[in-house]
Amino acid sequence: MADQAIATRNVPLAGRRGGSPAAILTPADPASRIALRAGAEAVSALSAALGVTLPVRPKTSASTGRRHALWLGPDEWLVIDEDNADLMAAAASSGVVHSAVDVSHRNTAVIVSGPGAEVAINSGCPQDLSLAIFPVGACSRTIFGKAEIVLFRTAEDTFRVECWRSFSPFVFGLLSEGAEDAAY
Amino acid sequence: MLLIYCPYCEEERSELEFRNGGDAHIARPTNMAEISDEEFEAYFFLRDNPKGVIFERWRHVHGCGRFFNAARDTISDRFLTTYKAGEPKPDLNEKPKTGAEVETYEALEGAAQ
Amino acid sequence: MSGVNRISGAGRLTPARSARFTFDGRTLTALEGDTVASALIANDIHLVGRSFKYHRPRGILSAGAEEPNALLDVARDAARRQPNVRATVQEVFDGMKVSSQNRWPSLAFDIGGFNDLLSPFFAAGFYYKTFMWPKAAWHKLYEPFIRRAAGLGVAPTEADPDHYSSRYVHCDVLVVGAGIAGLAAALAAAKAGAKVILCDEQPGVGGALHYDSGTVIDGKPGYDWAQATGKALAAMDNVTLLTRTTAFGYYNHNFVGLVERVTDHLASPEKSLPRERLWQVRAKKVILANGAIERHMVFANNDRPGIMLASAGRTYLNHFGVAVGKRVGVYTAHDSAYEAAFDLKKAGVTVAAIVDCREKPGEAVLAKARELGIEVLAGHSVVNTTGKLRIASINVARNGGGASRKIAVDALLVSAGWTPSVHLFSQSRGKVKFDASTERFLPGTYAQECLSVGACNGTDDLQATIDEALAAGELAARAAGAEGGAQVTLTGRNAFEWTGGMHGAAEGAGADTTVKAFIDFQHDVCAKDIRLAVREGMHSIEHIKRFTTNGMASDQGKLSNMHGLAIAAEALGKEIPAVGLTTFRQPYTPVTFGTIVSHSRGSLFDPARKTPMHAWEEAHGAEFEDVGNWKRAWFYPQAGEDMHEAVARECKTVRDVAGVFDASTLGKIEVVGPDAAKFLNLMYTNAWDNLKPGRCRYGIMLREDGFIYDDGVVGRMAEDRFHVTTTTGGAPRVLQHMEDYLQTEFPHLKVWLTSTTEQWAVIAVQGPKAREIIAPLVEGIDLSNGAFPHMSVAEGKICGVPTRLFRMSFTGELGFEVNVPADYGQAVWEAIWARAEPMGACAYGTETMHVLRAEKGYIIVGQDTDGTVTPHDAGLSWAVSKKKPDFVGIRGLTRPDLVKEGRKQLVGLLTKDPKVVLEEGAQIVADPNEPKPMTMLGHVTSSYWSSNCGRSIALALVAGGQARLGQTLYVPMADRTIAVEVSDMVFFDKEGGRLHG
Numbered sequence A: 001m002a003d004q005a006i007a008t009r010n011v012p013l014a015g016r017r018g019g020s021p022a023a024i025l026t027p028a029d030p031a032s033r034i035a036l037r038a039g040a041e042a043v044s045a046l047s048a049a050l051g052v053t054l055p056v057r058p059k060t061s062a063s064t065g066r067r068h069a070l071w072l073g074p075d076e077w078l079v080i081d082e083d084n085a086d087l088m089a090a091a092a093s094s095g096v097v098h099s100a101v102d103v104s105h106r107n108t109a110v111i112v113s114g115p116g117a118e119v120a121i122n123s124g125c126p127q128d129l130s131l132a133i134f135p136v137g138a139c140s141r142t143i144f145g146k147a148e149i150v151l152f153r154t155a156e157d158t159f160r161v162e163c164w165r166s167f168s169p170f171v172f173g174l175l176s177e178g179a180e181d182a183a184y
Numbered sequence B: 001m002l003l004i005y006c007p008y009c010e011e012e013r014s015e016l017e018f019r020n021g022g023d024a025h026i027a028r029p030t031n032m033a034e035i036s037d038e039e040f041e042a043y044f045f046l047r048d049n050p051k052g053v054i055f056e057r058w059r060h061v062h063g064c065g066r067f068f069n070a071a072r073d074t075i076s077d078r079f080l081t082t083y084k085a086g087e088p089k090p091d092l093n094e095k096p097k098t099g100a101e102v103e104t105y106e107a108l109e110g111a112a113q
Numbered sequence C: 001m002s003g004v005n006r007i008s009g010a011g012r013l014t015p016a017r018s019a020r021f022t023f024d025g026r027t028l029t030a031l032e033g034d035t036v037a038s039a040l041i042a043n044d045i046h047l048v049g050r051s052f053k054y055h056r057p058r059g060i061l062s063a064g065a066e067e068p069n070a071l072l073d074v075a076r077d078a079a080r081r082q083p084n085v086r087a088t089v090q091e092v093f094d095g096m097k098v099s100s101q102n103r104w105p106s107l108a109f110d111i112g113g114f115n116d117l118l119s120p121f122f123a124a125g126f127y128y129k130t131f132m133w134p135k136a137a138w139h140k141l142y143e144p145f146i147r148r149a150a151g152l153g154v155a156p157t158e159a160d161p162d163h164y165s166s167r168y169v170h171c172d173v174l175v176v177g178a179g180i181a182g183l184a185a186a187l188a189a190a191k192a193g194a195k196v197i198l199c200d201e202q203p204g205v206g207g208a209l210h211y212d213s214g215t216v217i218d219g220k221p222g223y224d225w226a227q228a229t230g231k232a233l234a235a236m237d238n239v240t241l242l243t244r245t246t247a248f249g250y251y252n253h254n255f256v257g258l259v260e261r262v263t264d265h266l267a268s269p270e271k272s273l274p275r276e277r278l279w280q281v282r283a284k285k286v287i288l289a290n291g292a293i294e295r296h297m298v299f300a301n302n303d304r305p306g307i308m309l310a311s312a313g314r315t316y317l318n319h320f321g322v323a324v325g326k327r328v329g330v331y332t333a334h335d336s337a338y339e340a341a342f343d344l345k346k347a348g349v350t351v352a353a354i355v356d357c358r359e360k361p362g363e364a365v366l367a368k369a370r371e372l373g374i375e376v377l378a379g380h381s382v383v384n385t386t387g388k389l390r391i392a393s394i395n396v397a398r399n400g401g402g403a404s405r406k407i408a409v410d411a412l413l414v415s416a417g418w419t420p421s422v423h424l425f426s427q428s429r430g431k432v433k434f435d436a437s438t439e440r441f442l443p444g445t446y447a448q449e450c451l452s453v454g455a456c457n458g459t460d461d462l463q464a465t466i467d468e469a470l471a472a473g474e475l476a477a478r479a480a481g482a483e484g485g486a487q488v489t490l491t492g493r494n495a496f497e498w499t500g501g502m503h504g505a506a507e508g509a510g511a512d513t514t515v516k517a518f519i520d521f522q523h524d525v526c527a528k529d530i531r532l533a534v535r536e537g538m539h540s541i542e543h544i545k546r547f548t549t550n551g552m553a554s555d556q557g558k559l560s561n562m563h564g565l566a567i568a569a570e571a572l573g574k575e576i577p578a579v580g581l582t583t584f585r586q587p588y589t590p591v592t593f594g595t596i597v598s599h600s601r602g603s604l605f606d607p608a609r610k611t612p613m614h615a616w617e618e619a620h621g622a623e624f625e626d627v628g629n630w631k632r633a634w635f636y637p638q639a640g641e642d643m644h645e646a647v648a649r650e651c652k653t654v655r656d657v658a659g660v661f662d663a664s665t666l667g668k669i670e671v672v673g674p675d676a677a678k679f680l681n682l683m684y685t686n687a688w689d690n691l692k693p694g695r696c697r698y699g700i701m702l703r704e705d706g707f708i709y710d711d712g713v714v715g716r717m718a719e720d721r722f723h724v725t726t727t728t729g730g731a732p733r734v735l736q737h738m739e740d741y742l743q744t745e746f747p748h749l750k751v752w753l754t755s756t757t758e759q760w761a762v763i764a765v766q767g768p769k770a771r772e773i774i775a776p777l778v779e780g781i782d783l784s785n786g787a788f789p790h791m792s793v794a795e796g797k798i799c800g801v802p803t804r805l806f807r808m809s810f811t812g813e814l815g816f817e818v819n820v821p822a823d824y825g826q827a828v829w830e831a832i833w834a835r836a837e838p839m840g841a842c843a844y845g846t847e848t849m850h851v852l853r854a855e856k857g858y859i860i861v862g863q864d865t866d867g868t869v870t871p872h873d874a875g876l877s878w879a880v881s882k883k884k885p886d887f888v889g890i891r892g893l894t895r896p897d898l899v900k901e902g903r904k905q906l907v908g909l910l911t912k913d914p915k916v917v918l919e920e921g922a923q924i925v926a927d928p929n930e931p932k933p934m935t936m937l938g939h940v941t942s943s944y945w946s947s948n949c950g951r952s953i954a955l956a957l958v959a960g961g962q963a964r965l966g967q968t969l970y971v972p973m974a975d976r977t978i979a980v981e982v983s984d985m986v987f988f989d990k991e992g993g994r995l996h997g
């Protein structure tokens, strides 16, 4: 109804700041995201429709501006648009068989930045995050303590840690302890 | 903690990202509704639980999400190979070891050499 | 003055830097860098504890992690107090409070010492023999006695205020041990360009060089070379040098656990520092440079304070500058102990004599002893000792008999030789081999990517050790892919080559059954106990170990295993390797719970999942219950209400007016693709082809064996898109179950699954006024019965944001479930509440939801079913398609036992007395007078007070239940028997008209 005020958005981790000089933690701004699934035959059409080339190599990503496509599995991508563009509509315009599911509100993210970012994340993540093994642009779904995350290295000293919203206080809390320990 | 090579991620990852899925190469009968009680028993209940090489399923549940198969020595926990779901059972060029030949904690206990 | 036994000019500590601490209330002075042990000995204190079983006075035996005796209680403050700290490992800090354990009323006079007199009753195996009967005495008598008698310290009662950290780390080469071999290996690996972690349990690098006085490496005194090398390594970018760090566990696939003690040595650590840090290392290659552990001599009364390992005596002198006594004797079967005598003599300490049980000691050390004027009694043994709280003398006799000579000493250094430390190698599942020529177990067959170097590999010669370590370091680096340059060479020489060594009891330990010649100090196991075990029929070392408890204390027999094995072998008339070696287990030394738990405590123990409306619920007084990891609003008590009253009110209000409920935690899976319906046909018992977009259906999912696995409402959003809901607790496993079938059995289907549980906040609005409440907020959806009947779904807007609106009900009322993107959940909830509250509606929690659904006979999977219930048992046969050729569970359902008469079936139960509420889980019988054991017919699965029915209601699984409608059955309780009537499962609005309101 027209005279009703539009519901306000309450983002998880609102107002949270933390970390240490070694690893600063910042909740990411809301972004639009889709969980995209498709067979190999649909990749080029979907890439064209989304304006970003869907990566087909494990642990890699592709970005066009503030839109990122992260390889999660052989037929699975997490597409993130930091400008909140309508990714569902873009995927639908591809005209090929696929599954796009809006997960903009399912996920939230923490940006971990600083020389101790690797160590902070390794407080709960068993992957080798050294630059040689997990270079800038690398991404992976993995485990962080008792939470599942998607890890995306956006710069040598910066990671985007995506997780489901109800796990975000846990993820932020463990990252905070990891960041504190990374200072030593 | 095991280190498991995911054939989809093409990388070794920590066991923490995986979940074991029991024996591999047990095909669900396509005529499920018609099979006999004995066939159902064999399909659903009976497993070998070998001491030695087992072909088993794993899911990279906190990774690429894919199910895949592995040949693992249940005594040493060594992975002989991993391969994608749907691929045939590999012919292990290494002759499967029998229990007696494999070095184990158990073999050490009470009777070293 | 930092102790009367401190020798000015000796040792490597800085005299100006002192620290004060207390021991049993007495204030003592130590130097910075002292261990508790070195500080106590500096203050002439050897007596530090009472033994486990016999309460015999005990002193400090070693200078390292193998210490079995000197276990002390160390406190920083009341909460930071830790029992069983090894005095030989713990460094002194200013202000620490140290107390002895296992003594009462005092260390010098301990009443438990009577145990020593009663020792014939405490022979090996006494636990098994003495404390077996009567059973009732165990809790009241035996266990408290054992606990009090046992020297296990007292756990602190306060919560641990410290924090602990943990990190995963990867490296090319992990080197364990920073002695000569470890330093050389790390240096070679690092110079080759590998990423190296080098760890050592001691505060500084050097290993055996801590006690050494004569080794020269690279032209420098050994200890100085070690420090310089450690410094150089620490400065390299590709090296992490961790001191005070124990590699405690070697696990699968080169996963090694290290614990770093970060603050235990600091007087006032920064609060932000963790007390300990767990390093979870995954190494491509591991180099084990663990060294060797010196064995003590086994002879009568070899446990008096003042008796210690020769290398420990050297460590206290050469590193800490402390003389262990004024008149020191040496009893040995190995040349290494001679060097202790030489060092002491040079430092001005009287060496009473070197007693060597060998006829032929090494020539070089013998010559040196002569040169220094030290009396050597070769071919002699110590046959007894005296001294109540500290050794006062030794009795020495010529081997083979004859008169004994008494020699006064105030300390006795002993050495039976060195045991290669194969603990981590053994943990890695490597197989040891027995080297007959040197009588020791050495690394044999490797099971993992590791190499042993130096003393732990049985390499005795210094240059050979260096060369072996350098080669291993470079090899490991290359194998791990390092391609760097410089090759390292080093030369070293010892003061003396060593020979000798023995296992088991020396002459004078005797075969006597009363002589206490200890092999395991921590568990008070003597040589005679091993012999007794053999006499009693234990022939396997595993049995002997458990019968005597040899090696089963927290030191895991680092000193005692080889002695025990040798004595057993002798008693059995077998060779040592034929008797076998027990397996070494993780951890190498005890690890604190804090480190194991690490970050996983408090709010980080487990994720506490909260819904988008959680803050509102909390603000409105909700009590919460845990469902899986979720915190769910349980009920909303108003002022003065208890749970029962609150739930009764909520139940009434929902049916009379309406209620608002947070259903966000329900699992949600989006099933998308052209084959979506085909896939759901296989996953559920129901048929989905004929479900039209915009409609919903209740679905049941089975396992292949025919039992109910999950249930939920599925809405069809489009031809190729379904919105599937699961139970709250079932969400992850249902998705796993579906993925399993999709990927491995039906991979040809074009359909994909995505978890959307957290994408949507779900607000259930239930009750006669539900439509009136939400209607003004909704845009684009006609909510009328005709356009939007029960079991419909539509997309539109609510409060200006997108919604998937379901018309469905788990209460039996007119109901809607409003799905909105999660970040809007709280605002939409508040908007709905703003309309609902003035109408007299309530917010309700999970308890009311449970009661309302039970009033309607709706089951909860996992409560009314337990993994053995079929849809037919649950009265849900209507939901099982009879036309589909296949679905998961179709064959299981026709198994003989699943179609048998008399299976347990879900029914309703009405107590004859309507006020009595049954207990969930209570058993049901037909004849309450049947003698025990009674025939159980089933049990109560759900039971509530129903304010809407004005009576209690219950659901139960009852054998042949559906044929028993109207029968009277009984629920026997401890204090009474409750009569119940079997009814159908619907207790309220049997016609179901309210759903369609």
Ligand SMILES: [Zn+2]
Pocket: B006, B007, B008, B009, B010, B060, B063, B064, B065, B066
């Ligand atoms: Zn994978």
